[in-house]
Every structure is written in structure tokens, then in C-alpha cells.
Amino acid sequence: MENEALDNIYTRRSVRSFTAEVVSREDLTKILRAGMAAPSAVNVQPWAFVVVTKRDVLDELCLQLPYAKMLDQATAAIVVCGVPDKDQRYSKNYWVMDCSAATENILLAAHALGLGAVWTAVHPEQDRVDITRTILNIPKNIIPLNVIPIGVPKNKGHITDKFKKENIHWETW
Numbered sequence: 001m002e003n004e005a006l007d008n009i010y011t012r013r014s015v016r017s018f019t020a021e022v023v024s025r026e027d028l029t030k031i032l033r034a035g036m037a038a039p040s041a042v043n044v045q046p047w048a049f050v051v052v053t054k055r056d057v058l059d060e061l062c063l064q065l066p067y068a069k070m071l072d073q074a075t076a077a078i079v080v081c082g083v084p085d086k087d088q089r090y091s092k093n094y095w096v097m098d099c100s101a102a103t104e105n106i107l108l109a110a111h112a113l114g115l116g117a118v119w120t121a122v123h124p125e126q127d128r129v130d131i132t133r134t135i136l137n138i139p140k141n142i143i144p145l146n147v148i149p150i151g152v153p154k155n156k157g158h159i160t161d162k163f164k165k166e167n168i169h170w171e172t173w
């Protein structure tokens with residue numbers, strides 16, 4: 001292994017199938033700490049996280065969100081939310097980028113802990129925003145960006161190298 005951090009990045013993949021083993025609160029806290037370690041514009045940190053571990057709530061989200069059906073197997077989920085009015089100038093335009101950076105850190109931290117996770121989209125699909133907001137009692141000024149089901153991976157999974165030379169333009173296009 002060249003470097004542990006790089007190896008963790010290269011081997012992360014979306015995990016959509018989980019065992020029944022429960023994710024500990026300790027691991028969830030480490031994952032949230034990683035999320036909050038993300039960069040954000042002017043360090044405003046315009047994010048908030050709803051952590052769901054109750055089976056009936058995971059099932060309700062599963063039932064109502066069309067592209068998050070793996071919630072029926074996940075034993076936890078983190079909902080990354082944006083707080084666009086966190087400051088006067090920056091968070092309104094930058095909260096999606098900031099929360100996306102936090103989300104990637106969450107996915108990488110889960111993988112580093114031997115867990116599996118997947119980004120399932122909420123914003124900008126207004127129907128999914130409404131569903132998520134209603135189920136989790138999220139205030140009107142807070143926008144759920146995604147739901148991240150988390151669990152112990154059921155399968156080893158297949159890692160693909162997505163490096164593509166044609167996506168790179170050295171020095172100039």
C-alpha cells in the first residue's frame with residue numbers, strides 16, 4: 001500500500017447492501033467528526049446532520065424515498081442538511097458545495113471504519129426535500145441535501161479504477 005489515506009479514497013465505493021449488524025454510536029460520531037472536518041467557503045460550516053437509527057424511521061424514509069431503497073437494510077443513516085442562512089454572504093450560494101465536501105468525508109470515514117455507505121439524492125428534487133423534511137421534522141430554513149444509509153457491507157464488492165487520462169488537460173485545454 002502506497003499510502004493509507006489514498007488507498008481509502010481509491011477503494012471507496014457506494015455500498016447498497018448491508019448485514020443486520022448495528023453501527024455503533026461511537027463510529028457514527030467519528031463519521032460525523034469527519035464530515036465536520038470538511039472545508040467550507042470562508043469556514044462558515046453551513047451544515048447540520050440528522051442521525052437516524054430508529055428502525056421505524058429508517059423504514060418510513062425507505063418507503064417514501066424512491067432512490068433510497070437500501071435503507072431497508074441499513075442500520076443507520078445520516079441526513080446531511082444545508083443551512084443557507086448561516087451567514088449573510090456566503091452560505092446562500094456555497095452551502096451545496098460545502099455540504100458535498102462534508103458528504104464525501106462522511107463516505108470516506110465510513111469506508112475507513114470498515115462500513116459501507118451511499119449518497120442518495122434529496123435536494124434539488126423538491127418532492128424528496130418535502131418528504132425528508134416532513135418525516136424528520138426538519139425546519140423550513142434547513143435543506144436536506146442527501147440521505148446516507150450506513151451499515152456493515154454484506155459483500156466485498158468490486159473496486160474499479162475510474163482514472164481516465166482523457167479527463168486531464170495538463171497546463172492548458
Ligand SMILES: Cc1cc2nc3c(=O)[nH]c(=O)nc-3n(C[C@H](O)[C@H](O)[C@H](O)COP(=O)(O)O)c2cc1C
Pocket residue numbers: 012013014015016067068118119120121
Ligand atoms: C449527487 C449524487 C447523487 C446520488 N444519488 C444516488 C441515489 O439517489 N441513489 C443511489 O443509489 N446512488 C446515488 N448516488 C451514488 C452514485 O450512483 C455512485 O456514486 C456512482 O454510481 C459511482 O459509484 P461509486 O460511488 O461506487 O464510485 C449519488 C451520487 C451522487 C454524487
